[in-house]
Structure formats: structure tokens, C-alpha cells
Amino acid sequence: MIDEKLVQLLTPxxxxxxxxxxxxxxxxxxxxxxxxxxxxxxxxCNESTSLQRQGQLALWAPVQGQEGAxxxxxxxxxxxxxxxxxxxxxxxxxxxxxxxxxxLRIFRAVTTGxxxxxxxxxxxxxxxxxxxxxxxxxxxxGVQRDGAEEAVMTFFGDGASSQGDVLESFVWAASFNxxxxxxxxxxxxxxxxxxxxxxxxxxxxxxPGFGFPGIRVDGNDVLAVYEVTKRALxxxxxxxxxxxxxAYTYRMGAHTTSDDPTRYRxxxxxxxxxHRDPIERVKALLAREYRVKGSTFDxxxxxxxxxxxxxxxxxxxxxxxxxxxxxxxxxxxxxxLIEEGxxxxxxxxxxxxxx
Amino acid sequence: MSEEIFLVPDVGEGLVEAEIVEWKVKVGDVVALNxxxxxxxxxxxxxELPSPYAGTVVQLHGEVGDVMAVQTPLIxxxxxxxxxxxxxxPATPGEAPGEAPGEERREAVLVGYGVANEDAPVTRTRRRxxxxxxxxxxxxxxxMSVAATVSELSPRSTPPVRLYAKQHGVELSTVTGSGRDGxxxxxxxxxxxxxxxxxxSSHTAARVTVAPTGPMTSTRFVxxxxxxxxxxxxxxxxxxxxxLRSMADAMVQSAFSAPxxxxxxxxxxxxxxxxxxxxxxxxxxxxxxxxxxxxxALAVCDAARHFPGINSSFDATTNExxxxxxxxxxxxxxxxxGLIVPNIKGADQLDLxxxxxxxxxxxxxxxxxxxxxxxxxxxxxTITNVxxxxxxxxxxxxxxxxxxxxAVGQIVKAPWVVDDQVVVRxxxxxxxxxxxxxxxxxxxxxxxxxxxxxxADPATSxxxx
Numbered sequence: 001m002i003d004e005k006l007v008q009l010l011t012p013x014x015x016x017x018x019x020x021x022x023x024x025x026x027x028x029x030x031x032x033x034x035x036x037x038x039x040x041x042x043x044x045c046n047e048s049t050s051l052q053r054q055g056q057l058a059l060w061a062p063v064q065g066q067e068g069a070x071x072x073x074x075x076x077x078x079x080x081x082x083x084x085x086x087x088x089x090x091x092x093x094x095x096x097x098x099x100x101x102x103x104l105r106i107f108r109a110v111t112t113g114x115x116x117x118x119x120x121x122x123x124x125x126x127x128x129x130x131x132x133x134x135x136x137x138x139x140x141x142g143v144q145r146d147g148a149e150e151a152v153m154t155f156f157g158d159g160a161s162s163q164g165d166v167l168e169s170f171v172w173a174a175s176f177n178x179x180x181x182x183x184x185x186x187x188x189x190x191x192x193x194x195x196x197x198x199x200x201x202x203x204x205x206x207x208p209g210f211g212f213p214g215i216r217v218d219g220n221d222v223l224a225v226y227e228v229t230k231r232a233l234x235x236x237x238x239x240x241x242x243x244x245x246x247a248y249t250y251r252m253g254a255h256t257t258s259d260d261p262t263r264y265r266x267x268x269x270x271x272x273x274x275h276r277d278p279i280e281r282v283k284a285l286l287a288r289e290y291r292v293k294g295s296t297f298d299x300x301x302x303x304x305x306x307x308x309x310x311x312x313x314x315x316x317x318x319x320x321x322x323x324x325x326x327x328x329x330x331x332x333x334x335x336x337l338i339e340e341g342x343x344x345x346x347x348x349x350x351x352x353x354x355x
Numbered sequence: 356m357s358e359e360i361f362l363v364p365d366v367g368e369g370l371v372e373a374e375i376v377e378w379k380v381k382v383g384d385v386v387a388l389n390x391x392x393x394x395x396x397x398x399x400x401x402x403e404l405p406s407p408y409a410g411t412v413v414q415l416h417g418e419v420g421d422v423m424a425v426q427t428p429l430i431x432x433x434x435x436x437x438x439x440x441x442x443x444x445p446a447t448p449g450e451a452p453g454e455a456p457g458e459e460r461r462e463a464v465l466v467g468y469g470v471a472n473e474d475a476p477v478t479r480t481r482r483r484x485x486x487x488x489x490x491x492x493x494x495x496x497x498x499m500s501v502a503a504t505v506s507e508l509s510p511r512s513t514p515p516v517r518l519y520a521k522q523h524g525v526e527l528s529t530v531t532g533s534g535r536d537g538x539x540x541x542x543x544x545x546x547x548x549x550x551x552x553x554x555x556s557s558h559t560a561a562r563v564t565v566a567p568t569g570p571m572t573s574t575r576f577v578x579x580x581x582x583x584x585x586x587x588x589x590x591x592x593x594x595x596x597x598x599l600r601s602m603a604d605a606m607v608q609s610a611f612s613a614p615x616x617x618x619x620x621x622x623x624x625x626x627x628x629x630x631x632x633x634x635x636x637x638x639x640x641x642x643x644x645x646x647x648x649x650x651x652a653l654a655v656c657d658a659a660r661h662f663p664g665i666n667s668s669f670d671a672t673t674n675e676x677x678x679x680x681x682x683x684x685x686x687x688x689x690x691x692x693g694l695i696v697p698n699i700k701g702a703d704q705l706d707l708x709x710x711x712x713x714x715x716x717x718x719x720x721x722x723x724x725x726x727x728x729x730x731x732x733x734x735x736x737t738i739t740n741v742x743x744x745x746x747x748x749x750x751x752x753x754x755x756x757x758x759x760x761x762a763v764g765q766i767v768k769a770p771w772v773v774d775d776q777v778v779v780r781x782x783x784x785x786x787x788x789x790x791x792x793x794x795x796x797x798x799x800x801x802x803x804x805x806x807x808x809x810x811a812d813p814a815t816s817x818x819x820x
Contacts, residue, residue, distance in 0.1 A: 050389045054407040055364025258367045260400030 006248060007228055008218040012276045014284025022231070024223045028290035034075060034222050035282045036300050038067040041091040042279065043304035044100050045253075047311055048090075048107065052257045056315055057107045061088045065220075065252030068278025069185050070155075071095060072225025073247070076233060077153065080121065082139055084132040084154040087125040088185075092155060096122035100307060101314035110321050112329065130156050130163030133182065137169040140178035140236075151236040153181040153229075159190020161206075162198045170244075174211040179236035181229065182207075182244045185219060187251035192264040207244035219249030220278040250276070323350050359408050359432045361392075363423045367399040374422045376401055380430075384412045392430060395423075410434035420594065512539035520544045523732050524700070531673075546672065548733050548756075577693075602694060609755045613669065617750045618799045619786035622807040623771055628781045630813050634707075643708055644715040647783070648686075648740055651763050652710050654809035655738060656682050656703040657816065658802045665802045666735050667758045669792045676793045685734035685754060686714070688721035696754055697726045698734040707817065742766060748786035759789040759799070761806070783810065 009024050011017055016024070026034075045063045052060040063070065066088070074095025077083065085092055093103050098120050105114040106125055113124035126132040136154030143150050160166055161184055173180050186203055188195050199206065207214030217228040225247055232243035250273040254261050286292040327342040363373055373395040380392050389405040396402075410432040417423050512520070512527055519541055520527050530547045532539035574581040577599045581587060595603055627650050634640050659666040659682050667678045684702035688695050697720065699705070699713045720726045734754055741749045742765035749762040764784040771780035785806055789799050809816040 047389075050405040050407075053364065053366055053402060053404045055362065055366075056407075058365075059368055254400075257402075258399055260402075263400075 006216050006218055007224050008221050009224040009227065010221045010281055010285060012220070012281050014281040014288065016285070016289075019224075022224065022227045024227060026223065026226065028286070028292075031223070031282060031290070032286060032292060032296070034071055034226070035279065035286060036303070037071040037075070037091070037094060038222065038279045038282070039300050040304045040307055041067050041071065041094050043308050044090060044094070044103075044311065047308040048104060049253070049257060051104070051312065051315055052107070057104060057257075058109045060107055060257045061255070062251070062253035062257075063088055063090045065250045065273065065278070066185055066187055066247075067091050068222040068282075069183075069219035069225055069247035069249045072219075072222040073153065073155070073183050073229045073245075076226050076229035078151070078233070078237075080148075081151045081153060081233065082121045082123075082136075082143075084123045084136040084139070084152070085125060086129075086132060086156050086160065087127050088157070089125070089155045093120075093122055096120040098122060100311045101318075104311070104315050105318065108315060108318055110318050112326075128165075130160035130165040132156065133160075133166045133169035134172075136180050136182075137173045137176075137178050140173065140180040140242075141176055143179055144176065149237050151179050151181060151233040153183055153233065155183045155185065157190065158184065158186040158188065158195035158198060158203060159193065160184075161186075161203055162190070170207070170210040170212075170242075173242040177239070177241040179239070180242045181232045181236055182242065183229065183247065184244065185247045185249055187219075187249050189251055189255070189261070189265065191255045191259060192261075202246065204244055204246035212242045212244065214244040214246065216246045216248055219247030220276045220281070222278055222282060249278075357434050358413065359410065359434050360428045361404075361407055361430045361432065362426050363395075363429045364404070365425045366395070366402050366404075367397050370397045370399065370425060372422050372424050373397045375417050375419050377419060378415060379403075380406075380412050380415075382412050382415060386410065386412060386432075404429075406432075408432045408434050511537055516541050516544060520547075522729055523548060546670075599693065605755055606752055609753050612671065612755075613753055613790040614792060615750070615753065615788050616791040616796065616799070617786060617788045618796065618803055619748050619784055620803045620807045621782055621784050622810045623773075623780045624766055624783045624810045625781045627810045627813050628766065640708075643711045645711050646714075647742075647766060648738070648763065649707065649711045649714060650810065650813050651738060651740075651761075651785075651806070652684060652686075652699075652702065652714065653705075653707065653817065654806045654813070655736060655761055656684065656705075657809055658805040659736060660703060661805055662798060662802050664794060664798050665759050665789070667793055668735070668756050669758070669790055679735050681735070683733045683735045685737035685757070685760075686717055687737065687739035687751075688718065688726075690721050690724065695721060695726060695731060696734060696737060697721055697730040698732075698737075700733070737761070738763060742783070747784040750786065751788050753788055753790060757790075758794055759787055759802070762786045762788075785810075 007019055007022055008017060009019060009022060042064055045060075048057060048060045049062060051057045070089060070091025071094075074083075074092040077095065083089075083092060083096060087106075090103055094100070098115050102115045105111040115122075115124065117123045123132065123135065126135070133154050133156060136152050140152040143152060154169075156163075156166060166182075170182070172178065173182070184203055186195050190198060195203070202216060204214035204216040215228055215232070217224050219225060228245055232245055235241065235243060251261075252270065252273065283297065324342060324345060327338050327345075330338050365371075366373070374397075376394040376396045378393050380386055380390075386392065386406045386409065388407070388409045391403050392406050393404050394401055395404060411434075412430060413433045414431040416428045416430065423429060511532060516539060517527065520530070520539075523544065525544050525547050527539055527544075530539050530543050531537075533543050534540045574583070577593055579593070581591075593599075624647070627647060631645055631647065631650070634645055663678050663680055666680070666682055667676055669676055681701055682703040683698040683700050685696045685698040688697060697717050699710075699717060702710065702713070705713060717726075717730075720730070734757055737751075737754055737757060737760040739749065739751050739760060739762045741762050745765055747764040749764075751760045751762050753760050762785070764786070766781050766783045768779050769782040770777050771782060772778075773780070785803060787799060787803055
């Protein structure tokens, strides 16, 4: 049931196909780079799931199956672009340079953020569903007023696309021709709700109703995602307004570690998507077209394993935050009520003496 | 030898226990980091736990079927390297590694980490294989006195417990906190409701149904269809869990704490049956489902109004008898999942039409399996309708924390003496079990007689109030 308008440049078998509007501009080294990104992010995801099962993380939102969409989009960004993720964008965070251990802090419940958004031009995870789309449009309108040549991209899923926040942000982006790209990963399931139930038309076709273009790309084809996103970002930067990209992909794992997908979807569906894996098709292409050797792939795997070991060490070393720190960052400035609560907690002896 | 202990993790945001489904390693196995160790089942899902260590399995702390509390030892490993035994896997993210595990049990909440239950010991319960009565809820600890600093206007508790109390209609100001400095815990709220939730699912010795379906003809037993006599195994062992576990726990708790006594009365219910026929023909009653149970429910509530002592419970932990002037009328319902006892809150306030509609809603929810836990909490008085099974009466076991249960038998044509003439009347037997600690035979008899009078002449009773 994949729409015929789906942009695809690399088939699940790793064969290039042509498209009338898009062609891949990447060379062998760059494609190997994308492959490395995807392998590392998948390893990061697996290690994080293990850490959750071992009691070291409160929760984890798996990204497995969506690496092509996230790496393709993440690598299409320019350094000064700004991104607003949901809670599943570990691949994008990786592309923005966020250290893996920082990605896990919020899932270990030792921080409310995890990193400095300005440093990586990547906002902290937004758990309130679809809320980040409003932040992105607001930021993009600011970019317009600054006259800066930057694009803004926000990430959300098919489930969040039904949220009022997302639809309102569509209206504002269209009205102000804001330099923003809405990157929707349609991973087919909003927890247990199938995306086809939430939208009677393919998601990308919602955009024209708001007054800007929508495009559907094979989210498991990293080459296609890269080209489609690159063009959408260029359009935003050059005053051509917003784009909705629907990356058609699949969440191979659970919604989060608290979810059991076997209760609402059949194994046969998962099997179909296994054959559309984003990593395997790139590996096939690299081996055939660029003669990349098995030892190179082994090196990438070894690098991913090393990253996982370091990640585990870093996570195990994360101690609890000072309880008093929960009063920080509630408001930008000092707030009398918050300050009163903080003082009372200190008087009750809940640490914080250093403040 | 360097030992590491892997504690049962909270794999689902606020879970308090998990059942061992399958071990994938055994003592002596050498395992690698992240190698699958065990499948555990929580309230949310079956999940596979990967090993947090590379090493040799020294001890498995539970067997398949065991229900393990979160943060209790699951596996002990022998790892190479330095240091003595230490517990790593702080199941609360945020604790520093190597820190001693918190000696606390967390209360399950839907989102987040739950609340420390300060006086609860780290426990591990066995789901199968034991024959002692330890499966029954343990006696509640004697509450400590509330610290003087606690504001009387706002009882100290935690947001999830406040919500829990609100959902179950418990006023926190009436609850004595047993936690540190008088903190009100979920257990305190449960106690205030006169029971623990596990005691809710089931209670009577007889399996009964609300809707008249006739005597049981299937081979259903403990929530499953048994294989036929001829082809089934000579001996079959069935694990005690789920609804069966709840029924067993509740029965043990009630039968061995409340001294049961029973009394019964045969009643001429002819006028009740005639009234029902007349009511059903009335246009205002076209959409109301009426049955003898409707009239019995009204009779029981009316009896409670006249004799509040029957609507009471005995609290052994505080040495008090609690009399309630509001009836949450429990109705034993036989469902495909087993026996459940949902109740009608404030049943004493309902008139005929409201009672009939409350009963049909209750039956429909029980039938479709949509009864919520809240609807099974707080029962004060219970009716079990054994008539549809073709029997006259039952010595039912009380739902824990209630004072009386009334069994309604089949309504049959029987010879009856009216004005010294033997005539055919519609006769029903009402039997009642009661907690003899606070309810004596005189009170029980008075209540039975009142119900009997009501059923013998329901129109007068309904109109005269």
C-alpha cells in the first residue's frame, strides 16, 4: 500500500532506481558515512534497551527501523540550522553531535534536558506530544525576523500528526511562510493505533490543504531521505516556505520499553518490514557498487561496540542529581512561588546547602 | 570470588513485581554481557532481561512461576575482577552505582516511579506450590500515632495515594497514616476501605450467577474447561493464580478471621412475583429490566436502614466495629473470568427504577468484562443469587471486611398454609451468613424477618417506606 508517489532512490535490495525529480548526489565515502551512522545508532538503541531492562534507565524509546529516516534527515542539515525533536530522535541527535551519554540522561531520570540546545543546535527531547512543532515554527518566525539564512526542522510521528499543536503549527507556518521543515516519521503505529486509522488520506497530502507542499519519501532509504530533506531545507532557507516530509518507515520495536507491541500487531507485518531494513540495502550497495570489503563493515561494528561499552560505563557513573535542582529552569527568572518552595525544601533538609 | 547480584528491575515505569516466566540460564553457566537471562512477565508485558554482567551464574533466586518484588535479588553472578560482593543494578535510575539498594518497596503508579512505601518490607511472594495460608494478605501493621506536627487540615500523603483515595471515595482526613510521621500510604487507604484489593474478586463458596441461566452443565472449573472424564489425565495440577488466587486468598482471609454463623427463612414471595408481572406491563417500565433480584435488593437496603448494625464490619487492627450508614451493595456475578463481586454504590438511596437500572448496568459490565476495579471496592453488604442454579440456599463466605451476605434461593411453587388451608404459593428461601463477632443471632434474625416481610408484601413495604 505504499503510495506510488513515494520517492525512492535505493530499493530494499540495494539497487539504485531513478526518480524524475531527485537523484542521489552522494559519493561512496559519504554513503559509507551514512552506513556508519546507522549502525552506531542501532547499536546505541540496543544497548539502551538492555540498560533499561537491567534497571539502569527508567524508559527507552527505541529507534530501530527508523535509522534511515533520521540519519538521512540529520545529515541533510547545515550546522547553523536548528532542530526540534520528539523523544525518539536519537539518530538526529547523533548527527547533531550530541554525545550518546547525554541522550540517555533524561531516560535515566537524572535531568530534565541533557544538553545545551544552542551548542548542538538541537533542542532537548519534547515528551509532550507534538509540542515541538510549535516551538519550531516560533523559532522559524524568529529566524525570519533576524533575516538569517537558517532553516528549522522539527520531528514528530504519525501519532503526533493528529495533535492540535502540530496542526496549529501548520497553519502558522503557512500564514507566515516560515522557514521550517516538518519531518514526520510515519512509523505506522501511534503506540497501538495504526496510522491509517488516524488519517484517511496519506499524511503528506494533508500539507496542500494548509497551503504548502507535502512529499512522501521511503523513510528506509537513507539516500532518498537525504535528497528530499536537503531540498526542503534549501527551500526554507531561500524564502520558499515550509514543507511537510512524510518519511514512510516502520518502528521495528516497541513504542517504548513499557509497551508490548505483540498485543496489537501481527508478526507477519514485522517480517515484511524486516526485508525493507534501511541498513542492509546500503550495505548491499556499498559492497556491490563501491567494492567495500567485509573488513570495513567489521571495523564499523567494532566501533559501534566500543561506543556501546563507553556508553554503558558513562551511564553507570551517573549519580542522582541534587533534589533541589528540580526548582531550576522552571521559569527563566526567579519566581517567588518557586523560590518559596525551594527554600522550604532546603529548610526541611533536602540537601541543596550548596545553593 | 567476586559476586554481583542482579536485582529485579522495574522494566515498566512504576511496576512493583514481576513473575518469572522462563530461565534461559542455569547455575554454572558462563554468560556474556547482554546475553538473555530470563523472561519475566509484568503487568504490562513479557520482557527478556539481558545480563548486566559477564560472569558465571552462582545462584538463581527464584523459580518459574515465582512473583518477585522489584529490587529483590534475581541472580547472583561470580565475576572476575576485584572487590567483594556488591549490589549493582540500582533499580532506581538516578541512584549511584554501587550504592546500597533502597530498602523500600514502591507503589505502582501509571506513570513515573511511584512512591516509596516506607514501612513495607521487601517481600517476595510465591505464586504456586505452597500449601500454607501465607498467600492471604498479611495482617495490617498497627498504625503509629500521627505526629503532632502534621496539619490536621491536610493529612500528609502523596499525590498518587490522594488520587487513589479520591477514586475510591475515601476521605483522607478519616484515615490514620501508618507511614513515617503519619504519612498515609496506599495500604492505609485500602485498610480504610475495609479490605485489600486482592480480596475483592471473589468470595462465596458457591459459584453463582446474576442472570438466570439454569444449573451449570459445562465442565468449567477454576476459570477453565476441564477435559472430559474419559479422555483427560488421571491427575491434573492447576497453578493457583489470577482470579483463582484472588478468590482463594479472600476465602482464607475471611473464613479464618471472621467467625461465620448463618440463619435462613422461607418466604411466600407470591406477591413479589405478582408485583413484578404488574410492573412489567406498566408503560413506564417498558425499558426497565426487572427481576426478583431487584425487589430483594430493595428489601436488603430497607433492612439495613432499619437495622444499621447489619451494615457493619469488624476491624481487628484498630479493635473497632465500623457501622456504615450507606450501603454499597455487592452482587456476586459469575463471569467467564470467574467470580467477581461488583457493587452498587449508595444503593440505599435508589428507588425501584434506579435500582433496576443500576443492576442491569452492573450485570452488563460483569458480562462483558468491563467492570472496573473501583466498582469492586468498598462493598458493605452482599447478595448472592444462587436460585438460578436450582438450589434453595447457601452458607456463603463473607467478602472480607463485610458483616453479612444474603443468599437468595430458587423461587418454586410449594405447598403453603394460608388461613389454615394448604395452597400453592411461590416460595423462596433467604439465607444469610454473618460475622458473629459483632452480629448476633437476634440481629440476624430481625434482619431476615424484615427482608421476609418485604418480599411477602413488597407493595406495602415500598409505599410505606
